Amino acid sequence: MIASLAARHSWFEATARARLAGLLDPGSFSEILPPAESNPSPHLALLDLPGAFDDGVVVCYGQLGKRPIFAIAQEGQFMGGAVGEIHGAKIVGMLRRAAQEKPAAVLFLIDSGGVRLHEANAGLIAISEIMRAVLDARAAGVPVIALVGGSCGAFGGMGIVAKLCSAIVISEEGRLALSGPEVIETVAGVEEFDSKDRALVWRVTGGKHRYLMGDCAMLVEDDIAAFRSGATEFLAGWSEPVPSVAHLRAGQQTLENRLAAYASYRDGLQVWAALGVAEPESVPLLDRDALVALKEGLPT
């Protein structure tokens, strides 16, 4: 068989724990509040639903290339990785701890549709707390790297959280957006967004599009080892900037420019053409290396 296919361990398919096992240095994983020491969400029980011992998120410390790091990994297979009270509080605790202890980085393995509706208010407030805690950790000089490539992507409030991180490492399979296509289709109609047209969904929210537009710093293969080397490589070349007006002014300008240029577009194909991609329709079929080369060759 094709050797490269056999060796690949898909990030998209893996559980949060399997991702961590492959991401961190072997033997360095050390979980805080492990399943045996925690209880499932009582709010789910009230609604007659079984919970998970870890409430759908693993928080731990460990090492990446022998450097101490913290990691937070959401489990997309449990309730869509959605944030409830316990889930959110574990993330907030880890980020606040990072601001104090200053590990080399926090790796935030996002795989979430956003707020857990069964705990809607707790989830929304927790996401707000996560937003503040991410910015606090970064202000303390700790890079927070979002790794996005799970089946739930990074949506809703967790889409905002991802964009508050120092950088996003994403795979082609990863998705990053605010409202899910199903929500938009339900409210605005199938003509606005056909959520079953998955190629369209990926042209609007998928990893390649976000990478081409500069919303994500790195595009990696759907492979746990690729996420590991991507995160390692990114951290090696990164120092966390001090929050400043100048920095946000520059960001403001970028966002205003692209809104002015692309506001009427409705498909990634249009944006890619405007970015200078000669054959935009070929983009979805390019492999990762070819796409990275394409982006690097684009006019800036």
Next chain:
Amino acid sequence: METLDFRFDSKPVPRAADPALCGVVGSGNLEILVKSGIEPEACRVRIKTSARGFGETWRAVLDSFATSHPAGGTVIAINDMGATPAVVTLRLAQALAEYQGGGL
């Protein structure tokens, strides 16, 4: 949701990785947490399941497992989202293997 408690006689199982966790609470799936207990010749199981009315099926699946595999000296906690007996049996085998040291 339904909570079920069972106790089965079973040959003692050697312990290496305590506790051991296997599986995810997703649709048609379950998580199994195996911890050491105080009765070396018994396996205690507590199940929280989304599917009501399958107590006897659970009893049969677990009894069969405890009879055919050593599982004594453990306390097993299960969170279930409608897993079929086939999946339950497979996860139990995986979880107990993990508990014995992860090797197959």
Next chain:
Amino acid sequence: MSLNDILDSLFPAGHAVNVENKVITGEATTAQGTVAVLGTTDAAAIDHAMALALSAFILDTVEQHPGRALVFLVDTSGQALSRSQELLCLNGSLAHLAQCVDLARRQGHASLSLVTANAVSGGFLSFGLMADRAYALADAQVRVMDLRAMSRVTKIAHERLVELAAGSPIFAPGAESYVRMGAIEAIWPEPSAGLLEAALAAGGLAAPASDQRQNSGLLRGGRQLAAGITKTVQNAACGA
């Protein structure tokens, strides 16, 4: 209540506020001095243009009026729901707005938000919930999703949700739930200069640096787990 009525009640000493594309920007006079007034009105569904108008105004304020307090007026039905908005990464623009509010705080700008009518999910997250303190008018709607929609998505009977919501601020829509959960400081019976000035004074005195919402939620009995879990995670022994 119209926006002008609200502004007149909050700022009897004077206000100069511009509304364009449902985005409020301007300033007003209070006993604590001039404050920046900004936010959204008419149940705005926040889109890129609105988020960027607000963030630009915050950056202007930080640059031109160091230390000036920010008063956010929140009336948002959530985020704009369209493909073209998502195509340009709407979560990115909302994150940028949130980052600007956060920067203002770090640069010494006190901030508070007042929910005047609606505060729903994404729109609320990006600025209302980023302020040091949030308040809500008595008839304000604060929620992620109404119970009927929640019933459809979770497949739990609507009657059952209504019944459970009565006793659980965890998912029951309404400003009162958010007070008990620690995210909203207080509910104001009506827009009032007195209440605003008291809130500004309280905000000016207390150091706003740390996020106290979990503790408030615990003290008010609405959110009983979060504070303890966060603390456990922060303090768990870290020896390998």
Next chain:
Amino acid sequence: MNASLPRNWDTLRQSRGRRLERAASLGFGKEIPVDRIIDLLEAVIQPGDRVCLEGNNQKQADFLSESLADCSPERINHLSMVQSVLALPSHVDLFERGLANRLDFSFSGPQGARLAKLVQEQRIEIGAIHTYLELFGRYFMDLTPNVALIAAQAADAEGNLYLGPNTEDTPAIVEATAFKGGIVIAQVNERLDKLPRVDVPADWVDFTVLAPKPNYIEPLFTRDPAQITEVQVLMAMMAIKGIYAEYGVTRLNHGIGFDTAAIELLLPTYAADLGLKGKICTHWALNPHPTLIPAIESGFVESVHCFGSEVGMDAYISARSDVFFTGADGSMRSNRAFSQTAGLYACDMFIGSTLQMDMAGNSSTATLGRITGFGGAPNMGSDPHGRRHASPAWLKAGREAYGANAIRGRKLVVQMVETFREHMAPVFVEELDAWKLQKSMGAELPPIMIYGDDVSHIVTEEGIANLLLCRSPEEREQAIRGVAGFTPVGMARDKAMVENLRDRGIVRRPEDLGIDPRLATRDLLAARSVKDLVRWSGGLYAPPSRFRNW
């Protein structure tokens, strides 16, 4: 006694002539303007006609179906419909609007519930529910169409048709109609000056119409490897080791479920490790399953003949013409009638899944309130007593069934099921829902998909039951209960008797086969996503949008 009038021997030809004259008098030539199709249909179809509406679970003459449903019931009524599949809403509209009142068909799929309702209201009379081969056979016996409404890829000015890779049922329908005085009307996706190849000659075709949009094709045979479960991997391992390897099955057909997709994806990994390459699965009667790509690329597969095509597979098929049947133009030629014949007579094994199985091994996909029909499964899933040529697998099975001196072999008919479906619905039951359905529909027979006496093996997560080796109905029943897991009928087994069957190798557990269930992980799948399939195909496979996550 009165002298009888001399018999007229060409009434069909005369009738055909009158129909064509009516069309000519309205100004119609061979090419029908799209906005006048209803005028044409009303001119050439007469009340009481037998009309064949082409459509299968892949290609559909959807435009002609909708147009017929829009015809006036005053002009056209009492039609007797003959069609492979009742799948589109417009198919049922014909009956609800009073154009048609009788139906002979094979499969109803998504319209099963509406069909059941019409039957109960006695607004539709079902002649019979057939297998494909039976229905095609009857087109040449007593159900010959007066008018056939078919779908083709392209027509030229003369009316020659190009069918493209989705040839499917068209040749059988056209042959039966055109040579028995019938009228053939084709909807085409495009008109070309020069066709890539001629699949139907122009003088078998009376009219063509350019459809407003290409005929609908359902990607029915695309199974996303991401959805294959560990339990399916386990069952696939058991099937490969316990059946494919032991019988040396080289010629076979697979059902369309995830269970058999798992087997296809285990060929380049698990089966290759067992040294089975070249020894099993070399010749197939199968639609071009995307999940077969890794096995083809790994050199397992020598030949595949297809019932129809599959969306997105055309370029891959063209580039693998040693494996698939392709025309001089490079594109595939499928043919349902021939592939079904291959499945019936030239395959040593059929393996598929079902929704329910009783203690005699009868299986059914019928559920209450729905009439689903059979399609081709019973052709594939039956032991044909007309077979005379031998093969090692066929002989071995025959000797197991009939003893060492058997004078015939036996087809392997394997049912592969998890003991419970979703929502803990047991597959193994004391009585099939089919019996209740028979009563509520007033049918002559219960809709049994595969008869128990045709089944040779049952594979579940608990084990394999070899029914060929059972020597009494009691043994068969206990063998079935013995692999029925924790379903109520499984728990009601006679444990001692099942252990006896196990000692005799009639019931085999994974450990009896040397399989550790914990090794049954998705890592064994040669492809774990649709994207992996694209990679295996070297970029030639172009999956439909809804199967992509890129």
